Amino acid sequence: MTAEAVLARAPADAALIAELRSLLGERLSTAAAVREHHGKDESYHPVDPPDAVAFVQSTEEVAAVVAACARHDTPVIPFGTGTSLEGGVAALRGGVCIDMSGMNAILRVSPEDLDVTVQAGVTRKRLNEHLRDTGLFFPIDPGADASIGGMTSTRASGTNAVRYGTMRENVLGLTVVLADGRIIKTGGRARKSAAGYDLTRLFVGAEGTLGVITEITLRLYGIPEAISSAVCPFPTIKDAVDTVITVIQSGIPVARIELLDEVQMSAVVAYSKLDYAVMPTLFFEFHGTPAGVKEQAEMASAIAAEYGGVSFQWAEKPEDRSRLWQARHDAYYAALALRPGSRGWATDVCVPISRLAECIVETKADLAQSSLMAPLVGHVGDGNFHLVYLIDPAKPDEMAEATRLNERMVMRALAMGGTCTGEHGVGYGKMHFLPTEHGEGVSVMRTIKQSLDPRNIMNPGKVIAV
Structure with a gap:
């Protein structure tokens, strides 16, 4: 966490906590263990707990929580299952974490139209178990049993992406709570539309910085013969x-x-x-x-x-x-077992497939000269590969070496026309690469952020610096 973020952090207003407790009762927690659990993901980043955790059960409750936080200028951090990898759920400036796990209803399945609408807390494994008897499945598989809301927010993909695409191609529509508590619906069930701006794609991959996704309509596919x-x-x-x-x-x-x-x-x-x-x-x-x-x-x-x-x-x-x-x-987890007691710094890049061999070979050459162990895996059918640096975060020399190797890999990928992250998202771990990758486009992103979230309460300190 940066010094700026530390200085910007202030405890949530007692009046806000009282208001949320009146709204949610025992489903608002300020217990230290609950807060700590919601201040970390699967990455090496340190724990940054929120001031309170709201366990919501409906879009309307999300809207009420966000509206209350807006009145008190308090940050809002959405939380799915905590399996993200770039610090996306860390409460860098305190605030209220909205735990979506209680919103786990499968609202509608339409086998004839090959689509489904779910609440954001539904996990991918539960969705596919529910769909099994219909002969359909949802193919996006990031490995972890992530929530559909979290997968949408990070624009996840995984092992099936080479054939079925990523969340970007498979989300048809959303219900989103904006920073002032308004509820909007984007997209729809039609397979194409030329009506207005594509708001669905704006929120897919925004990592909770523009609004809280509460419902998602997805494409489905027939289970292969x-x-x-x-x-x-x-x-x-x-x-x-x-x-x-x-x-x-x-x-x-x-x-x-x-x-x-x-x-x-x-x-x-x-x-x-x-x-x-x-x-x-x-x-x-x-x-x-x-x-x-x-x-x-x-x-x-x-x-x-x-x-x-x-x-x-x-x-x-x-x-x-x-x-x-x-x-x-x-x-x-197999990689972590190579060095018991280590933490995993998981990182990824994606390049045009014609440059994939060159990028991987050069990355492996860097690793051969390094003191760190870093197993490599990849969804290589779409040019995406991952490293897991096995590190002890308490040792500055190891953190410095992992940082050096990661910077070289990312800058290599960008020079080849690739991206700093194929599927992990930006969080706050990769924010500093965006100006190199997108140039002036970052200022346009910042304008969108400031327009939709002028108080900067939606997952602040992530994706775009404001």
Whole structure:
């Protein structure tokens, strides 16, 4: 937290706490343990607890809480499940955290129109469990069992993005509470519209800095008739990435294509007790008809062989696929196990796919010269990869080295026409990269922020400096 943020922090007004307690009763908590839990995410960033936590149950309650905070010039910080990675839920200037977990209703499912409307606290796993009997599913899978509201706020993606896109492409409409307590609805259920400004996309990825998202309408997809997964190791990481590039450029509609470097593979093999080679490895998944999946797999296998892919190991039974992808989703915790007691500084970049091999190879060269261990994983089908620096935040030299490596990786990605974050969001951990990435566009973002939130109470200190 910056010195400016420390100076700007003031405890919430006692009159506000009394007003919110009158509104919510026991669903307003000022207990230290509850506040601490809501002042941190999964990142290395320190805990910054709010002054109170409001456990809301409806859009109208959110609006009442926000309106009260606006009258008292008190910050508002939305909270889903706390799985973000750039400090997005930290209460840098104190204030009231709005916990959305109680807003967990699935409001409407329309199988004929392939859409669903949910409250913001619904998690992705619960949504898919609810949809199972309809033959539909929601494909965005960031790994953690995040809330749909949090995924929308951070513009999340994940392992399926190469085929199904990100939250940006899959949100049709929103209900949002603005900084003065007004409730608006954006978008709708039509698959296209040319009516006015696209407010939906404005709030998707705004990380709670423009308003509190309370309801989301999403696209759904049919569960594929056939699904097949495979694992293939490679002699070098460049061979693996070149395979990815060729598969994508060949138009093979792969559903997932994930890269784990040899460091991450050693962690995953040990943590999840898998029988795979400790080499740079691609995890594939193919969706479609049985004939289509067979054709996709054969084409991808042939391409992998050209780049030295040792062998495809197939996982076609649901239980085998689940074990494989659970191991991939547990990669973060597997990485932490490589250095017991460490914290993970998880970071990501995304580049045009033609520059992916170059970016990863240069990043790995930096790591080879460093004292830090940093396993690499990637949703490489869309040019996105992640590092987890294994650090002790109490050691300044390790923090300095992680900062140096991260700066080099991000600036490399930006020089290649990429972005400082493919899916983690900005929070306050990556704010300083935005002027380099967007230039004068940052001043336009600031104008939008000031117009919608003139008191700067909506998750202040995140995304845009005001």
